[in-house]
Amino acid sequence: MNKKKKRLIMRSVILAVLALAVGYTFYSNLTKEARGNLQEGDQAPDFVLTDLSGEKHQLSDYEGKGVFLNFWGTWCEPCKEEMPHMEKLSKEYEGQVEVLAVNVGDSELQTKKFAEQYGLTFPIAIDSSKEVQKAYGVNPLPATFMISPEGKVEKVVIGGLVKENQVRALFEQVKP
């Protein structure tokens, strides 16, 4: 009887160890994909970029304000559509929500010309090393990350924001 109990415990322990190993394998395999991909609710990775006028912008400096972090390129058609909304609302929400546009892949000339053409006044930085793009796991453009005053990713929008209302709702979401 005692022996039977001992064996049961022994088997349970061995099976538990095996289950643990298998479980960990599953866990690490299934999270492999998600790793590096930013999800809503995650802490937004801090970064520092220099904008076209030479000013440095560090994300953590914006604590206490919402941030509209937009990744874009001049060749991307939907990016062009959302720029005017961003420009308009950045003025409206000044001091509450900051717009930070990160250009991916263009040269300075193109970015400057684009900003002039669209009359953009919010800071635009070029992520020439693509490090910020990688940190946020951005692939298709445009990609917008709404970052709360506490520095959390509130919302991730992949694709163009066609309507002003859409953009306004995003601004409202991260307003302090």
Next chain:
Amino acid sequence: MGKVKCECGHVNPHGTVLCESCGRALTEEAKKEKFHDMRYEGSARRSQTYNKTIVDKVWNFFSSVKVGVWLIVLTLIASSLGTIFPQEFYIPNNVTADTYYEDTYGIAGKIYYMLGFHDLYNSIWFIALVASIGVSLVICSLDRVIPLHRALKNQRVARHTTFMKKQRLFASREGTIEPQEIGKVKESLKESRYHIREEDGSLLAEKGRFSRWGPYVNHIGLIIFLIGAMLRSVEGMYVDELLWIREGETLEIPGTDGEYYLKNEQFIMENYDKEKDSEVFSEAIEENGVIAKNYQTDAILYRDENRDLPGAEPELVEVKKEDIRVNEPMKFDQFALYQNGFSQNEMKAMEFMLTNKETQEAVGAVKIDLFNPKDVYDLGNGYKVELLGYYPDYDGIGKDGEPKTKSPVPNNPAFLFNLVSPEHPDGEVAFTAIRQTMEPMGETDYKMEFSNIETRDISALTVRKDLTLWILALGGTIFMIGVIQGSFWAHRRLWIRQVDGKVYVAAHTNKNWHGLQRELDSIIEHTSIPSPEDQQASEQSGKEKN
């Protein structure tokens, strides 16, 4: 559930087939069989429990060799299914899996994708299959090696005559054996490296028992190998990335967490040359035309000293300068950079001549860096070229009348120039693309004439880090030790017993019966001890005669 007490007095675990001590058959089936199944020495390999708990049920499921074999067969079938079409990892970058398989392979491709075979080796069920094999290996081994070890440890010298009779090699005769003959046989057995145990006139000679552990050592190696494979999915253990880097570019090396940067000084591709290379190559060159000799990236490795936030200017300190060739990676830390691929002649800069159309006179040259074009190119003497627009991958004119670009890569660069000359201080607007010029604001007196192009190569490097390699090597080595242990040695035993005026001789080996018989023949020769004969062989030849 109780123990089984043998007539000889030994207490065996429940489920034992042959008594661990004397070898008497304990079950009805064993009593009836012609030869005893000696694979596990008739030990209780799967202890039965009457009150089967869930733990016992799981245990018994995995302890079955039949289940183990099925798991292996299923894994084999699944693995081969994954090779029918290329895995998602290998399909071109610019297409998505959901359309690629159907477009390329038709309906079969669509089904393939729908069933998830496009990413088979990372799918849950495939990992589950492999993991089950691992579990089965552990439990099968434990369930067999422990009773087997017990049975071999407890075996008595004097085996019961029924046990001896049911061994494949067996002989008996009336009478007794002289002690000096026993002594002689013992001598020759010792010469053949047998360990000898004696008990009132009975003798057990045994050698090579450790070969019985071969399969289990082999399984331990396999389990270690599987653990190594499992660790690959753990962050930081395994990195396999691709870095596309242009000549002159300095980029962060992916997978190094921003610690290392690499500069591509230049990419070199060399072909075998009939004139310069040894004559032995000339025939092959004639037959095949161009044969590549070398793919090489001259690279400089830097460490980022400040390792600041993403986007921050790195503070690069040169670590080393090395040429990366195929099979000659650059190694640093635990990483290795391998030459993997290349793309030649990407446009880097374009040179134009500002030319007076009428006189065909060139005013000056303008070289435009396609990755960092300037606003204004001043040629002096009142001549100036202003760049109004740059479209690196020109794709026609959009709906809004603006030239469009498909991507930020200079595949088909186009420019909107404003040509300022003393005659036209406000400039003339000209649109210049490859093999195409337009003058959207009316005819111009000057034009930008294409004169030269600068190209550069892009090198593709594989970034590899594998901390699991030594575990895989260890597992593989142990696996091989098990194989060698089990295949190059045999577990041989000889029993001699005298009982009731009869002499019994039996022998057992786990393989190479012929070898054992020959060895015993030479040992027992010239004694009155009967040489054991292969009962199975004589039975077969008897059958044939009938």
